[in-house]
Amino acid sequence: MTTRIGRRRRNNQSTMMDHSSQHDFPDPHEPNIHFTLFHMLRIIHWEIIWILIGMIGFACLGAMPIIFNILMGELINSIFTALSKGGEYASQIQTLSVWMAIIAALACVTTSIGAIFMTWSFERVGVRFKTAYISSLLRQEIGFFDMKRTGQLMSWMTESMEQIQDSFSNKLGRATQFTVQVLLGIILAIVFAWKMALAMIAFAPVIAFIMFISAIASQKVTKRTLAISTRASGIANEVIGSMRTVRSMDAEEKEISRYEKTLESGKYIFLLKSITLGGPIGSQELSIWGILAFGMWWGGQLLLRGEIEFGNMFRVFTLLLMSVLGCSQIMATIPDLTRAIQSGKNIVKVIQRIPAMRSSGGIAPSKLIGHLEFKNVSFAYPTRPNTIVLKNFSLSIQPGQSVAFVGGSGSGKSTLIGLLEKFYEPLSGEILIDGKNITEIDPRWLHRNIGIVTQEPTLFATTIRDNICYAVRKSDQDPYPSDEEMINAAKIANAHEFISNLPDGYNTPLGEKGVSLSGGQKQRICIARAVIQNPSVLLLDEATSALDTNSESIVQDALNKLMKGRTCIVVAHRLSTIVDSDVICVLQKGELKETGRHDELLHIKDGHYAALVQKQLMKQSASVESIMDEEDGEVSEENDGPLVECVVEMNEMEENNHHHDAKHDQNASNDSLQPLNNGVKQNDNDE
Structure with missing residues (x-):
């Protein structure tokens, strides 16, 4: 019997935890955020200056291979000219070596500047976001916390914030670097040999379309996977914070199963995410190498016709090669940046939320009397x-x-x-x-x-x-x-x-x-x-x-x-x-x-208070039997004295009920508090 009751208690406890963590309530005061980045920039404030300096550093890094490519093309043209006319080209090689060393040094400096400023800036951004987030949370009305799971709010503050910092400090810099590399490569390719460049660039919309579809799909799928991950993190926070209850209820296996089921509920979403991210990558690679193959063939045709120098053909091919490879790298950053933006949206919603009740301001009397x-x-x-x-x-x-x-x-x-x-x-x-x-x-x-x-x-x-x-x-x-x-x-x-x-x-x-x-x-x-x-x-x-x-x-x-x-x-x-x-x-x-x-309410015939007292006395009498002294049969002194005394009062009340006017007693007791009206219905979770 005891085992069955204990198991029932544990199951009820676990069921309560299930309900509390699986259901969200609509928030009528939640702001509708459309341009997440714009709202994030409003929170960032002056850190944007240091972020821009970091992005400039990464932009310079993106220009370095393009500059190197130009120098290599110039060297190749010089070598071909020297070979055809019997000139010297050793000095050009030495000059190129010097410039390569300079480029390497600049790459080192710009990379360091970009990485230092981006990392430091987003550490500061993280502090600013966390401060704004917790400040907004503490201003919200209590009803807000009734609608939100604590684990979810904590997950947004920790995991989502880390996602924003990591993605933007690392991926944003790289995205800037490769964007500059792509644009600069395309522009210079057109300058050096527009016929070859435009023919290859004509296929660029294919890559752009793939990138666009990938970004849209990634955004939608990431939103759903992030919701599942947040829910799972909320369960973990809830369970760890209630570890004593979980242990005492022997609910470890149930909570492990609940956590696993939450993650498993997203297995088809995760599969869809794999397809939406992995599928475009294959199509993208096919498009990139197909364009390069066409560019090599078309450049050869122009070279045979004498419409392009070999050095310029090499320049255009390698410039566009760097551009398409840059596109590939940009594609790789899209999922992380999308996830960071989606995480930022959840945080911005809390930060921008206007509380339904003000947390400060209003009348402040000099003294509270207590009426x-x-x-x-x-x-x-x-x-x-x-x-x-x-x-x-x-x-x-x-x-x-x-x-x-x-x-x-x-x-x-x-x-x-x-x-x-x-x-x-x-x-x-x-x-x-x-x-x-x-x-x-x-x-x-x-x-x-x-x-x-x-x-x-x-x-x-x-x-x-x-x-x-x-x-x-x-x-x-x-x-x-x-x-x-x-x-x-x-x-x-x-x-x-x-x-x-x-x-x-x-x-x-x-x-x-x-x-x-x-x-x-x-x-x-x-x-x-x-x-x-x-x-x-x-x-x-x-x-x-x-x-x-x-x-x-x-x-x-x-x-x-x-x-x-x-x-x-x-x-x-x-x-x-x-x-x-x-x-x-x-x-x-x-x-x-x-x-x-107390004494007035006890004498009300069929009164609610008297019924409550009687109910507690019945429970107490059962507990009294369990604490009787086994040696002399006396009741322990730890019993609830005031309620025991009520037994005598209630017995006297029953004997003398016919001498009292219950309605008169009710009116007399009401006068002491002056109730103005009645009527309440309380929810089940009130107590």
């Missing part, structure tokens, strides 16, 4: 725009009140937290903070004055000191809070003792996501972070639900200290954590069913 109000708020998540998860929801919360939202999964609790954090904007209605519409308030000011502690503690791979001070230090240049402030925050969070016992204390470096700490320790550091922020409004979203009993007790004590003197919104599944709240709001499928204090 929160929802007025007829309707809301739908960006990933499910046709599913209304809040509908005409209204609620008023007074300054300093501790208000708890309870209800089943999908009832709308975390959606309200997200709206107060301005992660999303409502479709209609208003959210007022101290009487001001939240849409008019500066988000940065709002987040400085609203603290949040979530179910999953988020720590960064830096020191404990940096993590505690994360919300108050906006840059590395900002000073740290004093040690006294930091230690006081840690003491309030019940974290100072365990931090002091670490070898490096507050300077202890944490691993990725604080992997070196326990769940309770990580949560206490997050609480200390909220304490030192000193927010006027505190949001607690399932802050203790993932902890064991001992850790929960310590963390809950720290939260109780933090909640004093602030407007607090608490979302909880464990009802024992909210029994002392000023007001408890019971939500069901987005509707506000009941409001009141």
